[in-house]
Amino acid sequence: MNRSTLSLAGAVVALAVLTGAASMTGGDDSHAATAGSSSRLPVQRSTLLCPEPSTSEFADTTYTSFTPTGSGTSGGKATLVPATTKPTALKPLTSTGKPVTSSTDKSDSPALIGTADGAVAPGWSVSQTTVVSDGPGRGLLGTSCVAPDSEFWFPGASTQDGRQDYVHLVNPDDTPAVVDIDLYSKDGQLKGSTGDGITVPAKSSKPVLLSTLIADKVQDLTVHVVARSGRVGAAVQATDNAAGTDWLSAAAQPAGDLVMPGIPADATDVRLITYVPGSDDADLTLKLATPSGSITPAGNETLHVKSGMTTSVDLGDLTRGDAGSLIIGSSSSHDPVPVVAGLRITRGKGSDQEIAFLPATAPIDRQASIADNRSKGSTLALTATGKDVSVKITSSAGSTAGTSVSKTVTVKAGTTVSTAPPQPSGLKGAYAVTVQRLSGGQLYASRMLALPMDGVPMFTIQPMPDDQGLVEVPQAADDLRVLEP
Incomplete structure (x- = not known):
């Protein structure tokens, strides 16, 4: 066979592959997309990672798995398995529109690696909710299990006396991941950190106590987790001996405009932690979006944040009886400086106080879900910027009925x-809650779950960024020019 015959044969195979790909995505010859165009299609596979819940003997943890009805194909299953050699697995999710739950009270419960495919992959979410009824970690911890990535920002961690903060790393892959953990205080990056080159073995997890990385006792830290090789899931578990415990979810990526939606109406203290990762200082404006409109917090209209340094400010009882959301903007209309930000929120006082963390949150482009809601205690916070937003809120069927x-x-x-x-x-x-943005401006959302116990206002807040259930997929059209020699 000569070279021209091989080229023709190869072109015919290439044409068959292109045509087959178009057919698999639902296209046909009469409606083929033009070359270079794309469409949004449901994801076919999702991965979520859940950190080790708690080492306390007084902890009870519930996992809730859910996929909203809508965009998937048919069939498929979502499973959660321990990131260890243990063969046990949690109850699988096999259909959309109804959550499934599993629970454990073991103090050595492992991290979990979850995968979903088929109809249950688009928009799949898992909530991990832990109640610690006694001891130094007393409180309510909640987190949404995260997709693996190579970079995470956590403003609001601490190594001060009375705090024990762990970075939990989970590796879902068959090869080891190598991770750097950088810590930034009000004086810049902390020297002497031993957080470089941490190896997370394949399909396993590693908790890293921040106080073992540095000797400094720091009230407010920004933690930057970067995977040199591989990918991981990351979350920070913060325990305050006097004020309770919760998870710090990763903040939205650095940006000039940020929203932290859902400060409770009865918050007794709100602390803002910010960090500038670039080379320029940032001059920021602060606004509180209340039920009746946006106001400027008295005495905290602006904030100057130096490059490479963590800056924090105590905003006190910012909401004063009305739930609100903190909106950060840039004082400069030209080239705003990207920042990362998060809030530490306190409810209650004295020995009856509890903390939670609310990071800057990415907007909802299409929809977002939060899987674990109870008959009482769930509150949604919805914030609109730019224009009014029409929002559909759907509560699913219950896990039992x-x-x-x-x-x-x-x-x-x-x-x-x-x-x-x-x-x-x-x-x-x-039951699960799905928030859909129907029209209008940008939408930001969070869910607070309050489970009071013995006079302590236990609560946790989970941000609700877009679920990324649809992805842009390039479409190919038949092009006989590939047959030209």
Whole structure:
């Protein structure tokens, strides 16, 4: 066979592959997309990673797995397995629109590696909720299990006396991951850190106590986790001996405009922690989006943040009885300086106080879900910027029984709507909440779960960024020019 024959044969195979790909994505010859165009299609596989929940003997942890009804194909399953050699697995999710739950009270419960495919992959979410009823870690810890990535920012960690903060790293892959943990205080990057080149073995987890990386006792730290090789899931577990415990979820990537949606109406103290990763200082404006409009916090209208340094400010009882959201902007209209930011929020006082953390949150482009909601205690915070936003809130069927219910609300630009999700009729068990952006400006959301115990206002807040259930997929059209020699 000569070279021209081989080229022709190769071109025919290439044409068959292109045509087959178009057919698999639902296209046909009569409706082929033009070359270079793309469409948004449901993801076919998702991976989520859950950190080790708690080493306390007084801890009870619930895992709730959920996929909203809508964009998937058919079939498929979502499973969570320990990031160890143990063969046990949690209850699988096999259908959309209804959550499944599993629980454990073991103090050595491992991190989990989750995978979903088929119809349950698009928008799949897992909530990990832990109640520690006694001891120094007393409190409510909540986190949404995260997709693996190569970079995470955590403003709000600490190594001060009375705090024990761990960075939990989970590696879902068959090869080791190598991770650097950099710590930044008000004086810049802390020297003497031993957080470089941490190896996380394949399909395993590693908790790293921050106080073992540095000798400094620092109230406010920004933690930067970077994977040199491989990918990991990361979260920070913060325990305050006097004020409770919770997870720090990763903050949205550095940007000039940031939103932290969902400061509770009864917050007794709010502390803002910011960091500038670039080479320029940032001059920021602060606004509170309340139910009636945006206001400027008295005495905290602006904030100057030096490059490479963590800057924090105590905003006190910022909300003063009305739930709100903190909006950070740039004082400069030209080339705003990207920052990362998060809030430490306190409810209650004295020995009856509890803390939670709320990072700057990415907006919802299409929809987001939070899997674990109870018959009482769930509150949604919705914030709109730019323009009014029309939002559909859907509460799923219960994990044991119940019927899904929806309602639509309008969030005025520059305001925050704080509302309980609609209650599924005949609810038994946990239910999931899905927030859909129907039209309008940018939408930001979070969910607070409050489970008071013995006079302590235990609570946790989970940000709700877009679920990334749809992805841009390039489409190919038949092009006979590939047959030209």
